[in-house]
Structures are given as structure tokens and as C-alpha cells.
Amino acid sequence: MSAPPIRLAGGFIRGAGQERLLALVLAAIVGVMVLVPLAAVVLGAVGDEDGFSLMALADVLASGRVIGNTLLVGLGTTVLATGLGGVLAVILVRTDTPWRGGLEQLLLLPLYITPLLTAVAWSWLGSPRGGLLNLLAQSVLGPVGSIVNLHSAGGVITVAALAYAPLPFLLVAGALRAMDPSLEESARIHGASIGAAFRRVTLPLALPALLGSALLVFVQSLGLFSVPAVLGMPAGFYVAATEIYRLLNSYPPRVTQAAGWGLLLLVVTAVLVALQAAILRRRSFVTITGKAFRPRLVHVGGWRPVLLGVVLLYLLAAVVLPVATLCWAALVNFITVDPKLMSFDLRHFSYVLFTYPKTLLATRNSLVLGLLTATVICTLGLAMAWVIVRSRGAAARFLDQVGMMPLAIPPIVLALGLLWSYVGLTWLPLYGTIGILLLAYVTHYLPFGLRALSSAIRQLHPELEDAARVAGAGLFGTLRRIVLPLTRPTLVATWTLLFILSLQEISSSILLYTAPSTVLSVAVFDLWEAGNVNALAALSVMQLFATFAALLVVARLRQKAVAA
């Protein structure tokens, strides 16, 4: 090559220009959405009214106990949830334990019950005084003191792990299914026992999924608000998220300290994300092809009932007991273990529906937010995913990286950043409306939509789109006529999941709501703080049943779609 390649004359080029414009617009939207609140947290932490100051950060670093508690809860939950999820995945994907299919469906339910309700239910069951389990023990065994105390670090960790175990379960089960069984078989042929093959081949290959899910759980639990608020605060056990909440609700609100905590959480998660990337870079795996294999089942013989028992025990603790407790508390006149004092009626339901002033407003706000969040993410996510998968260039890389970034931002920190960015912004009155909540939800859940939709688009042969272009359809015509219909099943599933998730969001809502923009999860938490436990139970039971009904409808729809 003698002459350097001729640069295309600058300026706007039609055709390819449209794609570039789309990429740039999306990059601008996502950049503002994600980077502005991040910058706000950093700036907020190092300055107050008087200018630059590191006082707040020094304050934060001096409260070693809360930092210790936060790390303890983060690490403890991560280890326990990842271990639990991993074991459940191996049992249900790789062994011949009975009822695997049905159990696998049930294992996802904790995601819909939410950490908040699980914590509330377990608080009734396991608080040191007045906890049902303790009362029950006393009435059976006599005065034995309390046998369990969930208002403790251990309680927070256990309940958070119960609530989050489905995440690692999903990721590890997916990795196990995507693994070519011949890899393990060839290890067997070359002399490894079942155990050795599992340890030397399967486990290392599942490592990325394990690490990935561990990181996901860690970020979630590091910024977790609901469980420590319900189980920790009564015992004076504070973690970063509840500390931020306390600082903002003190008079006057101590916003700089709160931002300091936010910054600390961000730094810790950033370090971990970098660490994970470094670990995974050194081992690059090409076995996970996106192709589904039929995993080879290990016949466990006499262990079948034991493994079944493990799964059932988890379901008992994470689903059956919490839901049963909530239902019982919603119907009983007041919380007691004495059967002679109990009576059951629907008065709590009628109170919540007709008397409690927040129900109607919160329900309406939550529904509107759910609809908008799911719709906005699906639209934005589809466009972003298309650009990321189909185009090369800086904008696509930026979209990929910044779009996935919220996965590493604890929602409470995101909320802090949004507060700093938008409170007092008179020309853009977002704060005080559900607009700021929408912004928080869309930003926080964007990675979920992005990941699902990218993999859907990756499965479309690019020539399907090329064929439409050549046949005369423009860029947007192709997106509408080819990409949209072909990704519709994923879109429907993603939309539903996002709708349900945003109905439950509390970690950022708790900082961002105002009286007119209150939402269901906050209303539940208010009832908790007010000690109105029966009304709380009634409200959450209604919410749970609405969620389950929605899930059933979607499952039906999907079955029909498959059958058609």
C-alpha cells in the first residue's frame, strides 16, 4: 500500500449517518442518565456550602463500625447466597433429584416476594422478644429465653441470602446448561472420578458465572436497605444504606456525609468490578457458546431424598414461611401465639383498602411507574442493544460500558446522586414528582433489559436485517419490521420482569419519594415504621397475589406462543 487510505470527506453521510446519529443520541441519553448522578455523588462528598472539604469523608472513614457492618453484610450475604444458589443449581441441573422442573420454577419466587417482605416476615418469626418462633418455643418448652434472634448481623445476612440466592442460581444453572457435557466426559475417559471431573473441569468452567453472580449479589447487598432497616435498625445495627437513610432523615439532613457514604460504596464496588474483570481476563473461556446442551445427569441414588430435602428446606425458609406468615398476619386480629386469643376476619384488608390514605395514591403511582419503566427500558434497551451488537465504533463501546454500569451502582447511591443532581433544579422540576423515581428505576434496571435484549439480537442472523435493507426498507423500517417482531418474545418477558421489579423497588425510592409521589414499597415500609403490622401484611398480601397473578398470565401467554 503506497497511498494512505482516503479519509471519507467529513460531514454528514447519508445512510451510515443515520446509524451514527442514533448511536450518538443514545450515548448522550445514557451518559446523562448514568454519569451525571455518579459525578454528583463524588462532587457532593468532597464539598459542602463552603467549598472543597474532606471533612465528610473523614467522618465516614472514622465510623469504622458501620463500615465493618456493611462489609460483613456484603461479604456474608454474597458467600451464603452464592453458595446456596450454586448448590441448588447443581442439584437441579446436574442430578436426578425428583421434581426438578417444578422446583426450578418455585426457586424464582423469592425474587418476586422481595427482600423487604421476607425480612418483615422473618422479623415476626425471629425477633428476640415477641418473635413467633421464640413464643412458640416458650409455650412448648417453658421459659427458655429466645432460641433465635434475627435482629442481628447473622439475621440480616441469612435473610438477605435467602432473598438473593435465586440470582446466583439462575446464572450458574444457565452456565451449567451451556456447558458441553463432552468436556466432562472426556475428563472421565482420561481417568478422573465423577468428583474429580467436577472439581477440575466443571467448576473452573462455571467460575465466570459464579464470580459474576457473586459480584451481582455483593453490589446488591452492599447497598441493601430493606433487610438491615427491618432487622438491623431495631437492634442498633447500622450498615451504609441505613446510615445514609438516617443521615438524610436527621435534622438538619446531613447530605455531605450521606454522599461520603455513597462515594465509599462506589469505590468498593468499582474495585471489585475491576478485580473480577482481571480474574476473568486471565482465564478466557470459549466453551460457553450460547448453545444449549442437554446436561448429563448424575445418578445420586440414596442421596436423592437428602438433596430434595435441601431444596425443600430452602423453599420453606424463603417462600412458604414468609408467605404463610404474611397471610396469617393479614387475617388474624393481632399477633399472638395463643390460639384462644386469635380470631380471623378481613378487617385489615378493608382498613388498607378504604381507610389507609396512602394505598390508592401509592398504587396508582407504582402502576404508572411500572408501566413507564418497563416501556422506556424496552424501547431504549432495544435500540441500544441493536447499536451495541451491530455497529462497531466508539459510541457502541460507550453504550455497552456505560449502559451496564448501573449493575455496579447500589441503587441507594444512585438515588443520592439523583438527589444531588435534581433537587432545586428549577428549570427541570423532576424532584417531587414520580419523574425522578422513573429516572432512578430506568437507570437502575437498564442493564437487565440491555443484557436480555442484546442476547436476543445476537441470535438474529445479521443477514435478516441486511436483506430488509436491500429490499428497500430504511434503518427504522428494518428495526420495526424485522428486529422488533423477531425479538418480541424476549421483549414481552423482559417487560413483565421489569414491571414487577419496579413495583418492588425500595432502596432508591425511599430517598426519592415525596408525599405526592409515594409508592407501594414505601407505603409498606411506612406501615412497618408505624408498627401497623397487620395492615402491612394485608397490603403486601394483596401485592403478592397481584404479582403472582401477573406471572401466571404471562406464563400462560408464553405457553400459547410456544404452542402456536
Add this chain to the structure above:
Amino acid sequence: MSAAFVSVEDLSIAYGGFQAVDRVSFGIDAGEQVTLLGPSGCGKTTTLRAVAGLERPSAGRILIDGKPAFDGAHGLDTPPEKRNLSMVFQSYAIWPHMTVFENVAFPFRVRGRPSVETRAAVERALALVDLARFAERPATMLSGGQQQRVALARAVAFGTKLVLLDEPLSNLDAQLRLQMRDELADLRKRLGFTALYVTHDQEEAFSLSDHIVVMRGGRIEQAGRPQEIYRNPQSRFVAEFLGMRNIIPCELAGTGEGARLPDGTVLRGRDVAPGTAIEDAAIAFRPGDVRLDDKPGEGQGGSGVVARSLFVGDVQHVFLRSGPVELCAHVRPRPGLDEGRTLFWRVTPEDCLILRK
């Protein structure tokens, strides 16, 4: 060449630092078919996609029907939907969420054509490929060959003057491929469209094309009419690609005076480019043109020991060695071709090519 229907001028396409297509120029006259032929990875698909507007070249010019579609010097890049051409993809790219009819009707619908016109044209196209019965089938419920026909019908239904085809037959089994090859030739004769065709199968290229462009590593190695290329490959690369398995380095004694092989045998042959500089002289001939005898006899050639003898059905592949020279002959199977025997090979001067590079 100047009145060509499609003309590609100095086209270059780079992926990052990698030059996938390097200053490629060719033209296609109206109603003719040009085939890009070459081994895997030589840039055929990339060139074709650039003509379609699906790939952005880094430099060069593409004119379609007299109008510039891409011009690197002026930053002009017409999007694919405005180039008014159609394409058959290697993967067929049949949209799975549409019926056969809807697939073929797509070019009409996106351009907002009246449905009466659409129906008539689509039915005509489906009849052409013998798929009229399947119009209402979901496109996914078709065999590979049928999907191929849908792709073909979709490409010709709208009546664009230019059709691009990217290895349209490569996903079919051998028998179906032969049948579809004939149908394709027939279809083009009847409809008279201009075609740019990509393949790495030389038979397909020879039987379907008016012109062939042989590519190598992103550049044009040789271009010309099929017979011309078959008879006169200009380089070792083209000769080898066209099945001249015996390419033996040699010394050229003098102008037209024959070539001396390393074992001393002297052969005469056709010099494909007399007068040009000698870069790397070799003599080339096809294994099928070699005759094997038990005794020395008439004609030019030498002798060698059978190193390997393979029975492959209709023919026997016999590999001879004589000192540093190895050659291969495809002959009718018969007794006396066993390994270790000494045989005498003969090849006529007309079947021998003298290559200079």
C-alpha cells in the same frame, strides 16, 4: 467497459488496519453476469456487500446504472434501500416471522406498492421457482432447497435490474446444487437481469458467468471470460485454484524452447504471457491430461516411481516421484499401477502451460 451497468473503481475496504479489499476494479455490462471467484477469505463477500451498500468502503467509487452509489472522494454513500437492487444471501435470510408470500412481497410493501400489483408480481415470482403452492406457509416450515427458492423469488419479484448473489448454492447438497444451478441460469436468461455472483466453486463460476474475476487476498488476480481464464491462467495461484495440480518449478531455456524440470526432463508448452518478466517460472498441467505407460514411447514426458496409488472410483490417483520432481496423474483404473512400479508419463505440449509468476 465504459458503458457498464455496474462499475466498481479502485474499491478499497479496511477493517481497522486490515485491508480486506484492495483497489479492486471491474465492470458488469447490462444483462451479463460477473462472478467473483476465489478461496475463502479473499474478500468476495466484502466486495459484494459494498456494492449492496451494506459495507462502507474506505475509498473508491461504485456506479450503478450510471449513477454513483458510493464515492469516497465526495463522501457519497447511498444507503442500501436506495440502490434499487436485490440480493440472495448465503444464509438465505428468510424472515421467520413471515409467510412465504410475505417474504416475497416485502420489497413491494416497504415501498408502498398497491396490493393488486404486489399480489400479481409475487405470484408470478413464486410460480417461476415452482413454489406457488407454498405461498401461505410459514417460511420456517420449508426445506433448505425450498428456502433457497424463496430467497431467489424474493430477489427477482420486484424486478430490480441488478441482483447480487452470495454463494447462493453453497448450503445445498451436491445433487440439489446442480439442479438449482441450471434453474438459476435459466431464470436469468428469461428475466434478463444483471448479476454479480460470488462463489468459490469453479464449476459454478464457469457454467454461469459471462466474466470471471479471480480474487486473492483482497486483490484481483485475473479477470476475463471463463474459457480464457480456464485456458490461460496467468499465475500459479489461478492455475492451482483451477485444478492444475501439477505445478512444477522449472528453468526456461529460451523463448518458446521448452522448460527444464529439476530432474532434467524437458517439456514444451504454451507460454501464457510471452515477453513478460520471469518471476518464478513453472510448468503446469492437469492430472487428467497425463497419460501413463509401462514402456517409453511417443511424445514428451519422463519416468517416475509410483509413490502412492489411490483408487477413488472412476479414476485412480497415481503419484509419481522422479528425483526432486513429484507429479500426479488421474487415469482409468487398471492393473499395473501399484506402488513401487516405474511408469512413463506423457503429456502433450498443448496441455502444458508455462507460467512466469
